[in-house]
Each structure stands twice: as structure tokens, then as C-alpha cells.
Amino acid sequence: MKILVTRRLTIRPPLEVDCDDLAVHLADGAVRDRLPCAPDLSGTADIAAWVKDRCRRACAGEASAWTIHRERLIGVATLDGLQGEPKLGFFLAPAWSGRGLMAEALDAILAHAFETAPIRAVRSAAYADDPASLRLQEKLGFRVVGSRRAWSATRAATTVEFLTRLDRDVFATSGLARAA
Amino acid sequence: MIATTEPEEPPGSPTPGPEIATARLRLRVPGEHDIAELVRLAGDRRIARMLASMPHPYGTAEARAFIARARSGEGGRHFAVFGRTDGALIGGAGLMTREGGAELGYWIGVPCQGQGFATEAAQALVDHAFGDLGLPNLQAYCRVLNDASRRVLHKCGFQFAGTGMRDTLLSGSVATEHYVLERRIWTGLKTWTGK
Secondary structure (H helix, E strand, C coil): CCCEECCCCEEECCCHHHHHHHHHHHCCHHHHCCCCCCCCCCCHHHHHHHHHHHHHHHHCCCEEEEEEEECEEEEEEEEECCCCCCEEEEEECHHHCCCCHHHHHHHHHHHHHHHHCCCCEEEEEEECCCHHHHHHHHHHCCEEEEEEEEEECCCCEEEEEEEEEEEHHHHHHHCHHHHC | CCEEECCCCCCCCCCCCCEEECCCEEEECCCHHHHHHHHHHHCCHHHHCCCCCCCCCCCHHHHHHHHHHHHHCCCEEEEEEEECCCCCEEEEEEEEEECCEEEEEEEECHHHCCCCHHHHHHHHHHHHHHHHCCCCEEEEEEECCCHHHHHHHHHCCCEEEEEEEEEECCCEEEEEEEEEEEHHHHHHHHHCCCC
């Protein structure tokens, strides 16, 4: 168990006590609309099962998950496939956007991942109509490596998404702390 | 990983408490031979400035009083913090008995600050409080201007519970932040063993 502390945030694994906050955020259309792969979590029971599954996968070294707190839970980040080239997913509650909080959180999470796991690169994605997510990823050192049309369950539509990738070496020199 | 053992009784210690060992630290009841170092480290005004109950000036009498409290267990469990390999005194930490739980406190001598010792000692005491003592919750306070202490509490899983004023021995009434760590949060965090 590791708790990451940044200048403004506390970042820790999701717990059962977070289920209510997670349910509120995941019921927000503005959040779900931006998630390329939102899990099908329609209530606190589903979310509790998700937390439990996340814990199991983290203990097995397969994945990690983090809840992001600024006194209360404001976002989530996940890394799936830690034994290969993991995929980063994340969301921030809209009320907290525009303040650099997600960049601060992801910088700490990626630094921790590169430090503790033999990862050469991290993959992610952003919808073509979500330039804020793409800007955030580029700020952290991600580069667009392709695009595709993919079915979005949350939008119930086919959507264009950019595929992105962050190399360990690039992050080491262009992550927020290094760039500052 | 924390090991809690009953140590050999140090000279002159009638009621030695448990000893808690972490990767780099050893928390134990201090003895008479620790007085000089206690006075040197705890006597620094910068330490007393951030703590509610640290007297200043801090001399031999204050060190003896601390040792007596630690030995008797009066008011809670009080430890001196030592380096595990060199045995050098680094600071102090304790769990003060409060209604329905305990209050966590800690300090690290100025020459040893900035190396994560406070976090390591605090996490060990948190585990001791919930794991060995079975407490239902822990409280903690830090001055609003004490960023380092706030980070320690966050790293232990404490959650912000409010701000207020608190009386201190050196600085009078000061603005503080109040933090709480519930047993269920600690239990949840302990189940996560992955990275």
C-alpha cells in the first residue's frame, strides 16, 4: 500500500468508503462522456465490486488504481496491464477541472509506476472531441501514435479516438517536475 | 513491515514498554542515558514551535519527566525514536489516550528531518494503534503552517476533519488542522499490497 502526496493532492487506492463518491461522479454524464472505457457501474454495489476487483488485481501485480483526493474524492486513475505496456485511464470531476490538478496527480502516479514496475511505456487515449485530455497528456509527455474509430458504450456511438503513448525516457525528461 | 517485541529491560527501567522496529527505525521507551541527546534535539525552539505540548526551554528536568511518562505509560504510549543501525536518537513519537481512541504525535530532530523518518515512525505507530491495541480511530493535529507534518498525516491515510485553534506551550493559541484516521480506512488500505 502506498499513498502519494503531492503539493495539493492525496492519492491512494480506492476503498469501500469511496463508493458513494464514486457513484456520484460516475453518474455524471460529463464524466462518463469522456471515458473511452467506462466500467458499467450503475450503483454502489457495482462500485464496491469494482473496488474489490481492483484490489485483487493490484495485489496480483496486474494493475493499479488510485483515487485522487483534495479533502474529498475528486477523480480516479487506473493503470491496467502492469506486466506489459499498461494503459492509463482517468477522470476528474468537472468541478475541479482547469486547475492543473489532474496533471499533478498523473505526474505523481506515472512517476510511481515507472519507479516501481519494469514499464517501458504507458498507453492512453483521448476522444477527438476532448482536446483538454489531449493537452493534458501532451503536457505529461504523451505523444499521439495513431487514431481509430471505436465503439463507445458510454456514448452509444462510434467515436474517433487518438491513441497516445508515453515512453519512460521521455517522461524522465518531460514530466511536470522535470519540466518545471 | 513492523516487528513489535518486548525488549530486554534497559538499566533503570522499571516498566519497559514494547519496542517497535521499522526498516530504519526503532521506537522504544528512552532511558537515562538518552537525556543528553533528548535535550539537544528537543531543546531546539523549531521543534517546540510546531508542537502543542513540547516545553521550551527543554532541559534535563523536562527530559526526565518525558522518560518517566514513557516508562509509566501515563497518558498513553510515548516512545523515543532511534536509528535502527546506529542507535542514534532521532526524535519522539507517541499515542496519547483520548476518548474513543488516541491522538498521534511525533517530532524529528532538525538534523534528521527531510528523510521520511516522521512518516516511517508515524506509520509504525498507526499500525501499532490499530493492529496491536485495537483502537477504533486516531486523531492528529498539525499547525496550518506545518506542511511537512501535513504530508506525514496524508501519507498515513489520515483525512482532513477541520480547522480550529489549539493551545500550545510555546506559541499560545495557534491555528491547527484536525485529522482523523478511522479503523475501517486503515483496514482497507492494509488490504492493498500491490504497487
